[in-house]
Amino acid sequence: MPDDALDPPYSVPARREPVLPNGVLGMLIFVATEIMFFSGLISAFVIGKSNALGGWPPPGQPRLPIEETAFNTVALLASGVALYFANRAFKNGNPNTKWLLLLSIALGGFFVLFQGAEWVALIGEGLTLTSGQLGGFFYLLVGTHALHVVVGFIILLYTYRRLSRGDLDGFAFWPAQIFWYFVVGVWPILYWQVYL
Numbered sequence: 001m002p003d004d005a006l007d008p009p010y011s012v013p014a015r016r017e018p019v020l021p022n023g024v025l026g027m028l029i030f031v032a033t034e035i036m037f038f039s040g041l042i043s044a045f046v047i048g049k050s051n052a053l054g055g056w057p058p059p060g061q062p063r064l065p066i067e068e069t070a071f072n073t074v075a076l077l078a079s080g081v082a083l084y085f086a087n088r089a090f091k092n093g094n095p096n097t098k099w100l101l102l103l104s105i106a107l108g109g110f111f112v113l114f115q116g117a118e119w120v121a122l123i124g125e126g127l128t129l130t131s132g133q134l135g136g137f138f139y140l141l142v143g144t145h146a147l148h149v150v151v152g153f154i155i156l157l158y159t160y161r162r163l164s165r166g167d168l169d170g171f172a173f174w175p176a177q178i179f180w181y182f183v184v185g186v187w188p189i190l191y192w193q194v195y196l
Contacts, residue, residue: 027175031182034148038186041144042193045137052133061134062125064195065118072114073191076149079107080184083156087177090163091170098163104180105156112149115142138194145183145190152176152183 020028049056057063086100119139127135159176162168 021171021174023171023175024178027178031178034182035186038144038189041141042189045141045193048133048137057134058132061132062122062127064138065121066195068114069118069191069195072111072118073187075107075114076111076184076187079104079111080181082107083177083180087173090168090173098160101156101160101163105153105160108149108153108156108180112146112153115146115149141190141194145187148183148186152180155179 018025052058082100082104086097086104088094089097089100119142122138127138129136129139155176159168159173162172
């Protein structure tokens with residue numbers, strides 16, 4: 001083969017811009033799998049609840065703190081609202097972005113601490129993983145959500161750190177928001193199914 005066979009003219013296809021940034025697409029795929037995961041957990045809970053002998057909640061089990069957790073639910077929802085306004089401020093170059101993002105993080109942290117205090121109180125009343133069907137499902141569902149909240153909390157802290165350093169762009173901010181909105185959005189469903 002002659003040496004000039006690989007020389008120009010040859011064309012290299014132009015690189016196309018992706019419809020969605022890779023981080024956003026990856027997070028959307030991840031959240032879709034998490035929705036299926038939580039759907040399976042909730043389905044198992046609903047089936048177990050409907051087949052429970054003696055009614056639901058099972059007799060002899062402590063009652064879940066409905067009112068206190070409703071307040072905590074409002075805090076988590078407010079965290080999502082603060083993140084929404086942080087995104088709007090970020091798009092407009094508003095200096096309130098940092099404050100709003102920090103408010104979202106603080107409300108998420110409050111949710112985690114409040115849930116932890118709730119767990120300690122319920123364990124003290126005898127509700128454990130092995131105390132019965134209610135305890136097993138409660139800690140499985142609420143605990144899985146708590147793990148997601150902690151991960152989301154860490155992601156938001158990382159996002160805040162990047163914002164403080166001035167190297168946060170919209171493409172990096174969106175995956176954090178998608179995950180946090182998922183965490184915020186799944187909680188009212190869990191609260192309705194587990195607590196009410």
